Amino acid sequence: MNKILEVKNLSISYGPVKALENVSFFIEKGEIVAVIGPNGAGKSTALKALCGLVPIKRGEINFQDENIKGLTPNRLVKKGLCLVPEGRRIFTTMSVFENLEMGAFTVSKNKNLLFKERIEKVFKLFPILKERKRQKAGTLSSGEQQMLAIGRALMLKPSLLLLDEPSLGLSPNYVEAIFEKLVEINNDGTSILIVEQNALKALEICHRAYLFEIGSIALEGEKAALLRNEKIKEVFLGG
Amino acid sequence: MIQQLILSGIIAGSIYALIAIGFTIIYRTIKFFNFAHGVVYAAGAYLAYALFFLLKLNPILSFFLSLAMAALLGIAIDRLAYRPLRKHNAPSLIYLIASFGVFIFIQNLIQLIFGAQILTLRTGPVKEGYNILGAVITNIQVLIIGVSLILFFLGWLFILKTKLGKAIRAVSDDPVGARVVGINSERIILVAFAIGSALAGAAGILISLETNIEPTMGLNAILKGIIASIVGGVGNIPGALFGGLFLGLAENLGIWKIQAGWKDTIAFVILIIFLLLRPSGIMGVKTEKEKI
Ligand SMILES: Nc1ncnc2c1ncn2[C@@H]1O[C@H](COP(=O)(O)OP(=O)(O)OP(=O)(O)O)[C@@H](O)[C@H]1O
Numbered sequence A: 001m002n003k004i005l006e007v008k009n010l011s012i013s014y015g016p017v018k019a020l021e022n023v024s025f026f027i028e029k030g031e032i033v034a035v036i037g038p039n040g041a042g043k044s045t046a047l048k049a050l051c052g053l054v055p056i057k058r059g060e061i062n063f064q065d066e067n068i069k070g071l072t073p074n075r076l077v078k079k080g081l082c083l084v085p086e087g088r089r090i091f092t093t094m095s096v097f098e099n100l101e102m103g104a105f106t107v108s109k110n111k112n113l114l115f116k117e118r119i120e121k122v123f124k125l126f127p128i129l130k131e132r133k134r135q136k137a138g139t140l141s142s143g144e145q146q147m148l149a150i151g152r153a154l155m156l157k158p159s160l161l162l163l164d165e166p167s168l169g170l171s172p173n174y175v176e177a178i179f180e181k182l183v184e185i186n187n188d189g190t191s192i193l194i195v196e197q198n199a200l201k202a203l204e205i206c207h208r209a210y211l212f213e214i215g216s217i218a219l220e221g222e223k224a225a226l227l228r229n230e231k232i233k234e235v236f237l238g239g
Numbered sequence B: 001m002i003q004q005l006i007l008s009g010i011i012a013g014s015i016y017a018l019i020a021i022g023f024t025i026i027y028r029t030i031k032f033f034n035f036a037h038g039v040v041y042a043a044g045a046y047l048a049y050a051l052f053f054l055l056k057l058n059p060i061l062s063f064f065l066s067l068a069m070a071a072l073l074g075i076a077i078d079r080l081a082y083r084p085l086r087k088h089n090a091p092s093l094i095y096l097i098a099s100f101g102v103f104i105f106i107q108n109l110i111q112l113i114f115g116a117q118i119l120t121l122r123t124g125p126v127k128e129g130y131n132i133l134g135a136v137i138t139n140i141q142v143l144i145i146g147v148s149l150i151l152f153f154l155g156w157l158f159i160l161k162t163k164l165g166k167a168i169r170a171v172s173d174d175p176v177g178a179r180v181v182g183i184n185s186e187r188i189i190l191v192a193f194a195i196g197s198a199l200a201g202a203a204g205i206l207i208s209l210e211t212n213i214e215p216t217m218g219l220n221a222i223l224k225g226i227i228a229s230i231v232g233g234v235g236n237i238p239g240a241l242f243g244g245l246f247l248g249l250a251e252n253l254g255i256w257k258i259q260a261g262w263k264d265t266i267a268f269v270i271l272i273i274f275l276l277l278r279p280s281g282i283m284g285v286k287t288e289k290e291k292i
């Protein structure tokens, strides 16, 4: 297997605040990789760095064998690296359909054809979005909004999908549904990097995981090994 | 008498609506009250004057060239005054002060170039008008109402239907969401300034077909545009149309029984009433508390 993403010695600061210090991790093609860890560990910061939302102080980021450090979000989404941000960040006064259109904002070649193809795929994955396509996104339930946020990212046909706490604020049923869909998206060939507070769910669907702790990586490994790990059991899985 | 007042109200109202929609489009992306919008309105009138009377261009060409130049002026204002502030994450009060600064600077520039005296875009004597339902309306007035409403609806259509218009709404709804789908909000802000400023310029030109041009004309215009926006709901485009017409009619019908000098007072009373009783405007939605 080869690596779709490789991050080496990444360091990020917000002014004097060090958020990440010398962090290295990778994702292989076709993998689901989970990142878990306490609040303030720097998980979101890592995702934001990958999509060009925060400046990188030091380190290297290779995506599909290309150095992507310092590229703007606009360039990165065109390369197939898409983020479903924390808090969903959908366009609340716009319709579901328009939200998906905005997902494809950067698509310019074969626009209409690709758009049709992709939106059909999103509607197939989330039929509820098709039913609600004329509805204002802000009036959707939290779970539906999360589906829309994922659907919007899929309109860019990412090869690596990044998700920041997709289960945040959702009822258990929706959490279940969203994670099932993530597996489906992964089976379709999209690599996934998911940051989650809900460690149990994340570990359940991932292939490998990283445990972040105040700006660095404390543990990493295959799913089975981590599920057996005493520390993980104690802190995240309730003993 | 009342018919004539209604007509004056509709003329003023459609101009206010045109100022308000441009103001609204810009407001959507930058989220502060851009007072400099008023001076772009004034600049529009002066540009048309210069092109038509000084360079002797054809009136239609003068009109559209002035709109293009007003758009460029709007872009320049954002680039030179506001964008550096955004880079430094300036607090919102600073933007407001900057917009007043730009207003005064350009107003003085206009005065320096054209002088303080009153000019006009009118040519020839005022023609007899047609009689419609008891009101006398001239060709020019038909033109003012018609063109401003057409431009208003074009602006609305742009926001509703085009890709860039939708991107303006996306940036307005959630700048972070816009960034993650690859929308460059700096470019979208420029588009908003271009379109919004062109519409302000158009309003300035249209009103100058009927009234005088003077360097200070922008202040009253932006105040009325803002009042219209607040009445309709700030950021709301149909609200801008409603607010503009409501304000124009209220001002003009209000002076039916009292002196014309009270017009502006009426406008400000309306502003105060709305700020006290319905600050979100007629069509605005109260900002919803975040769902948990
Ligand atoms: N914009 C910012 N300015 C200053 N400090 C920040 C900023 N964003 C994050 N930080 C700090 O960087 C550190 C890492 O934050 P980050 O959001 O990446 O953590 P996280 O692991 O995602 O936490 P959570 O689980 O709460 O989402 C924290 O100490 C946080 O306070």
Ligand SMILES: [Mg+2]
Residues within 6 Å of the ligand: A043, A044, A045, A086, A164
């Ligand atoms: Mg986070």
